[in-house]
Amino acid sequence: MPSSTMPPSIQTNAACRELARRIRIHAVRMTHLAGSSHVGSSLSLAELLAVLYRSILRITPETIDDPDRDRLILSKGHACAGLYAALAECGFFPVEWLDDFYHDGARLPGHATAEGIPGIEVSSGSLGHGLGIACGLALAGKRDGRPFRVFTVLSDGECDEGSIWEAVLFAPHHRLDNLVAIVDYNKIQSLDRVEDVLGLEPLADKWRAFGWATREVDGHDVGQIEETLRGLPFEPGKPSCLIAHTVKGKGVSFMENTVLWHYRSPQGEEYQRALEELEATV
């Protein structure tokens, strides 16, 4: 049936799925052209970014300097290919900027950078920084009576950093219910599976024990993500934590759930197969 006759949620879900697919195609192509790493990390958060930018965040290319805009901080800055792709697809800067990602003289470096890139709030790359900055923004919003919300996307490996837990302790104490931490829990970090490097389980219980209103979702189910984030804050007076169970390398069969594709760059036949799989996705 024509899209205008569908219920709005179905329309939104379809749009989010399509945006996630576009993000993946860009991320695979960008890391291919760049010969760069971290494609698996960008593939795992495609739906999260798609839902956030399509239907949750109160920010548009026209409002990037509005003091009351929602902020998103990609604390896992190595997944920037996904973020750049999402921003370009949503009109924050030209899609052509993605072509020379990572190259000499390019605009877009290999970790999320705010300088000169519209829509990126905070430069990241070193892990464990985003949540602290987000706490400061959220606290300022509370103190000044501003309506904006602050979202930050963390990786699971990043939760090894002590600075994350300093901030996890801080936010509930100050009742920052305008703050949202999203963990892209793809279960694989740089060198090995999370459970084999430095286990995080029970991860949701840890956030709850620190005082966060915590929800868990299938991080590839756009409907579930959207419905959950529509309920922000999850509890009044508490910061919200969304643990998104994801698959590293999601969307490309041979990249899924492998340690290899944290660092490997898609080239040759692998690149072609990856693109074909993603193009065939509906």
Place this chain on the structure above:
Amino acid sequence: MRTAFIQALTELAAEDPRITLVVGDLGFGVVTDFAKRFPKQYLNAGVAEQNMTGLAAGLAMAGKIVFTYSIANFPTLRCLEQVRNDVCYHNANVVVVAVGGGLSYGSLGMSHHATEDIAILRSLPRMTVVAPGDPFEAKAATRAAAAGIGPVYLRLGRAGEPLVHNKPVPWRLGKALTVRRGEDVTLISTGAMLQTAVHTADALAAEGIGVEVLSMHTIKPLDTDAIIDAARRTRRIVTLEEHSILGGLGGAVAEVLCESEVRNVRFQRIGLPSEFGKHIGKQEYLRRIHGLDVDSVIRCVRRMWEGGLRIHKDEHDGATFDRAMPIAKSA
């Protein structure tokens, strides 16, 4: 100095609601009144300096002018990457305040000695580095930093430093203050070594040696004109700092002199050796051990005036003074 700092900050907070003080659970007896008076402009971040600094950057991104406050190395080295990435890279209006610069907290031991901070922080892009010479300068520096000029490192002593300037002086960020005039030797000091520099100049004046004293409260951006002008006039430059001889004021002045066109300048750094101290004691005691007391500095400046290009170990009468003399050590 910390009293002057908090007085100035209290005045500023009353004038400007953006001024926010974030402490890392330190400042007993110093910040209590501020906290009571300005609850929405004060925050104790807990014993968590990384988060303190990150959230300070976040507060600044939302329009605040934030002072982080803790002792010695805690607001700087403990969270150096937050200072570099979150504050400096984002050009955030965050003033990192360390009390206990140098050996202020002498008896508390190595962990509480801030002796490499200037070298480390002045290497960070966009960072302004200020070490005021007395409480008067501390107040002026606090006001300058509060104007929203991007990242600032404000290195204070502790409480009870004497007023060196007994009348109002035209303190300007980035401009050295001439505290004594002299044509024979220039003694450039930073931070709370200013009083030692002034006492040295006054003692040597009685001997007929004219010592110019510059309070180089701003180490970055450095007042290169003042250094080159002094080098041209006096041909003898001595730097004095309660900091490692590596990379601090002495290193910064050496960089300027070596690249300048002024020739035949004698130059000597006085500072702490690049070693962890073996001695226990209060600031005055440790200064004496390391040749940072007035008598040792007088001897050093006098010797330079008398003509020795370098001070050799065997010439020196202090048991440990030579360890603070980098030229003798590395020659």
